[in-house]
Amino acid sequence: MALAERVRVVVIGGGVIGTSVAYHLTRLGWTDLVLLEQGQLSCGTTWHAAGLVGQLRASQSGTRMVQYSCELYQGLEAEVGLSTGYKRCGGVTVARTPQRMTQLLRTAATAEAFGLECEVISAVRAQELYPLLRADDLLGGLWLPGDGTANPTDLTAALARGARQGGAQVVERARVIDVLTDGRRVTGVLVEHGGDQHRIEADVVVNCAGQWAKAVGALGGVTVPLHSAEHFYVVTEQFDGVRRDLPVLRDPDGYTYFKEEVGGLVVGGFEPQAKPWVAPDRLPHPFEFQLLAEDWDHFSVLMDSAVHRIPALGQVGVKKFYNGPESFTPDNQFILGEAPELDNFYVAAGFNSVGIASAGGAGRALAEWIVEGAPTSDLTLVDIRRFASFNGNNSWLHDRVGEVLGLHYAVPWPNRELDSARPFRRSPVHAQLAARGAVFGSKMGWERPNFFTASGTADGRERDVPDGRERDATPSIVYGWGRQNWHETCVAEQRATRERVAIYDQTSFGKLLVIGAQASSALQWICAGDVDVPVGRTVYTAMLNPRGGFEADVTLTRLSDDEYLLITGAGSVVRDADHLRRHWPSGARPAVVDVSSAYAVFGVMGPQSRALLQRVSRSDLSATGFPFGSSREIDLGYCTVRATRITYVGELGWELYVPSEFAVGVFETLTEAGTEFGLAQAGYYAMNALRLDKGYRAFGSDLTPVDTPLEAGLSFATKLSGPLDFIGRSALEKQKVNGVSRRLMSFTVGLDDDPELAVWGGELLRRDGVAVGQVSSAAWSAAVNGALGLVWVSQPGGGALDPRTLSEGEFTLDVGGVLRPVTLSRRAPFDPEGLRIHA
Numbered sequence: 004m005a006l007a008e009r010v011r012v013v014v015i016g017g018g019v020i021g022t023s024v025a026y027h028l029t030r031l032g033w034t035d036l037v038l039l040e041q042g043q044l045s046c047g048t049t050w051h052a053a054g055l056v057g058q059l060r061a062s063q064s065g066t067r068m069v070q071y072s073c074e075l076y077q078g079l080e081a082e083v084g085l086s087t088g089y090k091r092c093g094g095v096t097v098a099r100t101p102q103r104m105t106q107l108l109r110t111a112a113t114a115e116a117f118g119l120e121c122e123v124i125s126a127v128r129a130q131e132l133y134p135l136l137r138a139d140d141l142l143g144g145l146w147l148p149g150d151g152t153a154n155p156t157d158l159t160a161a162l163a164r165g166a167r168q169g170g171a172q173v174v175e176r177a178r179v180i181d182v183l184t185d186g187r188r189v190t191g192v193l194v195e196h197g198g199d200q201h202r203i204e205a206d207v208v209v210n211c212a213g214q215w216a217k218a219v220g221a222l223g224g225v226t227v228p229l230h231s232a233e234h235f236y237v238v239t240e241q242f243d244g245v246r247r248d249l250p251v252l253r254d255p256d257g258y259t260y261f262k263e264e265v266g267g268l269v270v271g272g273f274e275p276q277a278k279p280w281v282a283p284d285r286l287p288h289p290f291e292f293q294l295l296a297e298d299w300d301h302f303s304v305l306m307d308s309a310v311h312r313i314p315a316l317g318q319v320g321v322k323k324f325y326n327g328p329e330s331f332t333p334d335n336q337f338i339l340g341e342a343p344e345l346d347n348f349y350v351a352a353g354f355n356s357v358g359i360a361s362a363g364g365a366g367r368a369l370a371e372w373i374v375e376g377a378p379t380s381d382l383t384l385v386d387i388r389r390f391a392s393f394n395g396n397n398s399w400l401h402d403r404v405g406e407v408l409g410l411h412y413a414v415p416w417p418n419r420e421l422d423s424a425r426p427f428r429r430s431p432v433h434a435q436l437a438a439r440g441a442v443f444g445s446k447m448g449w450e451r452p453n454f455f456t457a458s459g460t461a462d463g464r465e466r467d468v469p470d471g472r473e474r475d476a477t478p479s480i481v482y483g484w485g486r487q488n489w490h491e492t493c494v495a496e497q498r499a500t501r502e503r504v505a506i507y508d509q510t511s512f513g514k515l516l517v518i519g520a521q522a523s524s525a526l527q528w529i530c531a532g533d534v535d536v537p538v539g540r541t542v543y544t545a546m547l548n549p550r551g552g553f554e555a556d557v558t559l560t561r562l563s564d565d566e567y568l569l570i571t572g573a574g575s576v577v578r579d580a581d582h583l584r585r586h587w588p589s590g591a592r593p594a595v596v597d598v599s600s601a602y603a604v605f606g607v608m609g610p611q612s613r614a615l616l617q618r619v620s621r622s623d624l625s626a627t628g629f630p631f632g633s634s635r636e637i638d639l640g641y642c643t644v645r646a647t648r649i650t651y652v653g654e655l656g657w658e659l660y661v662p663s664e665f666a667v668g669v670f671e672t673l674t675e676a677g678t679e680f681g682l683a684q685a686g687y688y689a690m691n692a693l694r695l696d697k698g699y700r701a702f703g704s705d706l707t708p709v710d711t712p713l714e715a716g717l718s719f720a721t722k723l724s725g726p727l728d729f730i731g732r733s734a735l736e737k738q739k740v741n742g743v744s745r746r747l748m749s750f751t752v753g754l755d756d757d758p759e760l761a762v763w764g765g766e767l768l769r770r771d772g773v774a775v776g777q778v779s780s781a782a783w784s785a786a787v788n789g790a791l792g793l794v795w796v797s798q799p800g801g802g803a804l805d806p807r808t809l810s811e812g813e814f815t816l817d818v819g820g821v822l823r824p825v826t827l828s829r830r831a832p833f834d835p836e837g838l839r840i841h842a
Contacts, residue, residue, distance in 0.1 A: 006174060006196060009204040011035035012373070013192050014211055015044075015179050015219055018049035018349050019155060022162035022173075023366025029169025032372045036171040037203065038163070039194060041178035045159040047073040047213045050292055051327035051813065052155040053236060053271055055262060057094055057358040059114050059121065061415075064381040066117045068364025075363040083168060088154025090249050092263070095124075095313075097110035097144040099256035102414055104142045110146060111769035116777045122146040122166045123820075127769035133252050134420040134701055135244050135313045137534050150251055151264055155359055164368075178288070180210060182223030182348070184551035189348040192340050201431030201724060207373060209349045214330035215394070215425075216338075216352035217283035225342040226392045229353050230400035231280040233295055234301045234407050238264050240320040251352040255412035257308030262616065266312070272305040275355070277408035280328045295326040324428060329355040331404045334396055334421075337361065337413070339369055340378070340387040343581040349373060350387050356411060377548060381707045387577035401422045417480035417763035418444070418453070418688075426450045431603050431666035435674075437498045439684050441490065442479065447573040448751070449511035452686035453480070454489045454496065482545055484819055485759040489688060490783065497692055497785040499683035500652055504609035506673060507685050509658065510666075512604050515569040517583065519593030522565050527551035528588045530728050531610075531712060531721040534559050540648055541632050543720055546582055547731030551738060553709040555579045556702035560634045560647060565593075569658075572702055586730060594623065607673065608656030610842065611680040616646075616657060617618045618676045624657075631841050640672035652690055653697035653834060655842045692782035695792050696833035698749045703781040705747060705765065705793050711736050715747045716829065726828025742803030747779070748827045751791045752816055760818055762790040767817040768825065770808065775800050778816070796827070 012033055014025045017040025040046075056073060059105045060066045077091035080105040088232045100106040107123065114121035124132070126141035161463060163173050181193035183202070210227065212219045230475065245266055257273035278301060281287075299306075300326075332338055332353040342348045351369050371379045378386075394400075399691075413419075421485040427448040428438070440456035447492035447496035481488040499735075501506045517526060526534045532544030538561050546555040555575060558770040560568045571579045580595050589594070607616060617624050622637035624646075629635075632646035645660040661669045674682060700706050700715055713716050713735060722729055723736070752762060761783065781792030798804045814825040 004140055004203045006177065006194065007172065008202070009187050010037050011205065012037075012207045012209065012689065013203055013205040014038040014209045016040065016047075016194070016211035016213055016216070017044040017159070017163065017173065017175065018047055018211065018213050018270065019052075019159045019162065019207070019362040020213070020354060020366065022159050022166060023362045024144065024209055024351060025166035025171050025173070026162045026169065026368050027367045027370035028373065029166050029171050033371055033374060034046045034170030036166070037255075038166060038171055038173045039177040039179060040173070041173045041215070042289055044163055044173070045156045045173050046291040047215070048329050049159055049213070051270055051325050052359050053260070053262065053356075054088070054152045054155050054358070054359050054752050055260065056080065056089070056153055057147070057150045057251070058149050058360075059110065059117070059119055062384055063117050065361070065384065066164065067380070070119075070364070071367060072363030073149065073151065076158060079165065080242045083161050083164045084152075085157065085164055087158040089151060089158070089334045090248075091149065092248050093132070093148040094150030094253065094255040095129055096142055096255065097126070097129050097136070098142045099140055099143065099254075101108065103256050103483065105819045106414055107143070107145050112817045113777075115206070115774050116767050129312065135315055136252065137312055137314055143435050144493065152251060153359055153659065158362070159236070160264060179219060179222070181334065182219070184223055184345060187344070187732060188346045193544060205349045207349065209351065209369070209384050211351045212295055213352060213681065214283070214328060214332070215286060216350060218286065220350065220418055222344070222346055222621045223345050224389065224670065225344050225348055226352070226395040227338060227350055227352055227387070227398060228297050228333055228390050228394040229283060229338075231283070231286070231328040231330045232404050233278040233280055233298070233326055234329045234355070234408070235298070235305065236269055236325050237302070237306070237321045238269055238323045238325070239267040239316065240322050241266035242315060242319045244315065244815055253412075254308065255311045257312055257740050258382070258412050259309050259312065261313065261837055264410040268316070270306070270309045270316065272308070273411035274301070274410040275409055275413070275690055277405050279401045295328060295718070297324045297326060307530050312464050312747060314475040317443040322439045325414065331355050332405050333390070333400060333403045333407065336385050337365070339365060339382055339385045340372065343577055355408075355774070358476060365535050373797055378708065381709045383439070383707055389574055390676060391447070392579050399427070401417055411465045414482075417484070418480070420444050420480065421481065431663050431672045432508060435667065435670055436508060436684070441684070441686065442763065442834070444687065446511055447576070449573055451511050452508060452684070454492050454686040454688045455684045456492065464640065472552050486578050487782070488763050493686075493688045493692065494783070494785045495688035496644065496683060496685035499681065500609045500616065500654060500685055500689065500693060501683040501786060502610070503683065504607065504611035504615050504677065505683045505685035507606035507608065507690060508675065509604040510602075511573040512599070513571040513579065514597070514599045514602060515571070515576065515580055515583075516596040516598050517567040517569055517593050518549070518565060518686070519591075520565050521591035522567055523594040526559065526593035527595050527727060528729055530559065531585060531731065533722050533725070534561070535729065536561055538563055539633060539635050540649055541634050545712060545717065546579070547712075547729070548708055549731055549734060551713075551731040551734035552708040553702060553706040553710055554582050554708060556700065575702060603660065603661045603662060603663055603669075604660045605673065606656060607659065608650060608654045610655055610839070612654070612656045615673070615677055615680045615682065616662060616813050618679070620671050622646075626842065639669055642669050642672075643671060650840055651699060652693035653831075654693075654839055655700070688782075689781070692784050694780050695780060696784050696786050698793065698831040700747070700759065701780065710747070711735060711738060711743070714743045714745050720777065722734060744801060744804055745776075745797040746804055747794055748794055748796050748809060748817075748829060749791065749832055750778070750786055750794045751789055752823050752825045752833050753789045757821075760821065760823070762792060762816065762818055769815050769817065769822075770799070772814045775799055775808070784832070790834050794827070
């Protein structure tokens with residue numbers, strides 16, 4: 004087959020993802036397209052996928068993706084004339100432990116929030132649905148009647164035929180050996196085909212190369228953080244009791260899944276500790292329809308568990324052992340989107356166990372992104388821009404993937420931290436914090452104190468433990484659905500911040516310098532708030548998309564006429580820098596420089612913060628001399644730092660931006676002087692609770708690209724009341740006229756009758772028994788002596804939100820199957836007037 008010399012789009016990879024992207028692009032009218040597969044269609048990872056199609060995902064957008072996949076697979080045969088092998092057989096998930104049962108109850112509430120059919124069932128009912136099941140040690144389970152399975156090879160062939168019928172060229176034995184670029188823009192690919200090299204010019208290149216996607220990305224200077232791991236399952240001989248319509252069975256406490264296969268069973272799973280395969284730059288070629296060596300010793304943990312759950316397996320022969328490598332990302336979510344390093348170069352990879360289920364929806368989502376120039380739904384969790392170049396280190400990926408695979412069936416504990424490949428990025432005062440009892444979590448690779456053990460103090464000496472509890476000498480988290488072992492220390496840190504003064508290491512904050520003659524006018528267009536403020540002032544604002552949804556939630560400090568410091572979340576730096584670069588108005592090209600690692604940040608917060616800082620600085624820090632929202636350089640001991648009077652905890656306080664080389668000295672100066680004022684070390688768990696006291700929102704948890712400032716209660720942070728235009732303004736004006744259909748509210752819930760009960764986020768909100776919303780963030784607040792947080796509330800049945808929906812009726816929260824009364828409010832639960840901030 005002759006290759007075209009120029010096309011509009013090149014799709015690299017002929018697995019289920021690549022063929023889905025090609026299919027959906029042709030359905031959107033982009034027919035000048037070639038799909039290149041280095042071997043034969045589905046020959047890499049797709050062919051040995053188990054083919055499970057479970058609809059319910061952790062996010063609503065992920066669930067909608069799989070729901071669309073199911074619709075597509077059911078109707079594709081009628082459209083293209085090839086079967087996908089899809090069957091809707093339902094799925095049963097069982098629980099062996101109380102902790103797992105609590106998870107399933109939470110899962111059922113999530114399904115209700117997403118409008119997905121789901122039923123909590125007894126062990127007896129589970130056995131009725133799956134007669135082969137041993138049920139005497141089960142506490143119950145879930146029944147998801149919409150789950151199913153598909154044949155991966157057939158599905159890929161059907162999608163490829165659909166792409167061909169839409170005008171695409173599908174070429175096998177065509178290996179991409181180079182990605183062609185012109186500066187920051189992709190221009191095509193270099194291909195080996197038929198013994199020759201061919202240059203194909205293209206406007207868009209889509210990397211769907213599966214476990215080869217990292218190597219393909221590297222050809223164009225793009226980081227695709229993936230590493231392969233061995234993945235095991237067996238296919239048994241036929242045996243009695245296996246029906247074609249048998250549901251998919253998942254026994255996550257035993258790490259295993261089961262599905263019917265030609266009268267036998269596929270028995271697979273996700274063992275707790277995986278076997279990473281070769282580094283991405285050493286993948287063999289060719290590697291078509293190949294498997295790795297059998298490893299019965301490694302598989303034994305899965306097989307033993309499988310025989311326990313389905314005793315008949317002990318008398319059944321194994322027909323085939325599959326050990327097929329699959330690629331995994333560092334956070335267990337797949338990768339989708341346009342690469343920040345290279346314009347018009349898109350990536351869809353790292354799907355591992357959810358590839359078949361997500362392929363239809365993910366292919367459509369990426370095709371729409373390509374055609375529209377931006378995502379059309381909330382893809383934050385899978386956006387490639389959540390990673391940075393340092394995430395591409397193969398040694399780091401190797402060790403991380405060994406843990407990640409096993410998390411598929413681990414209990415998804417709240418605030419679960421990954422343990423592998425750490426520590427990674429460290430604050431300049433990491434050692435000082437560790438000596439003071441810091442228990443670290445990780446965000447974007449940064450080691451951040453989540454909390455401090457009860458024996459730690461600001462000066463490293465032991466402190467009294469509240470309520471007479473024994474000291475916990477183990478610096479780790481004991482996970483659970485109720486209160487965890489750090490609860491009391493977190494409460495103490497909150498109280499110290501509210502009553503005295505605390506220091507927070509906020510070094511992980513993302514920091515971008517925006518510099519250039521057009522910086523102010525360019526940011527005025529991109530940001531929803533008015534950023535044309537005097538030098539030395541700080542502005543809280545958002546960057547929106549044309550639909551009015553949040554792309555970022557940031558603060559900007561004007562350093563000079565043509566220079567701003569943008570502060571964002573630790574995980575948003577790459578995303579925000581890319582968003583700025585792609586949305587400068589015509590003629591404006593300010594420089595964006597990532598200075599995140601150049602500065603440590605210390606938050607000094609609490610009613611005694613002024614007194615402490617005044618003790619070590621000669622600068623005027625009075626309410627009139629340094630008002631809220633001001634930012635300037637001050638002396639602090641021997642050092643000069645930038646002090647910004649702002650807070651994320653709702654107290655009088657300053658954020659200190661300290662050049663990294665001075666960070667240890669400034670930290671020592673503050674902690675030595677702080678003894679007099681009862682200075683406490685405090686971590687991110689306390690910060691989260693304190694910000695929820697004040698109803699402060701956070702991008703990623705409370706704010707997403709499908710949420711608007713009007714819905715989130717943040718219209719005050721926009722320029723809607725003035726004449727200035729900005730991205731998303733027209734959408735907000737239309738929404739203001741039509742009304743919002745949902746609203747983000749603060750909530751409080753008293754748990755005094757069950758002090759061990761905890762609210763973590765994701766819980767279902769009901770009004771008069773009807774599901775109306777879901778918690779986005781939650782914590783235990785020392786200030787209100789109860790759980791509180793933020794919850795999205797929607798109008799039942801859709802349409803504009805009736806104010807009475809927020810104020811009338813009985814509201815309850817489903818906390819792991821237990822209903823608790825809830826109070827909603829538009830105002831912050833603590834200090835709603837902000838009097839403490841402006842002291």
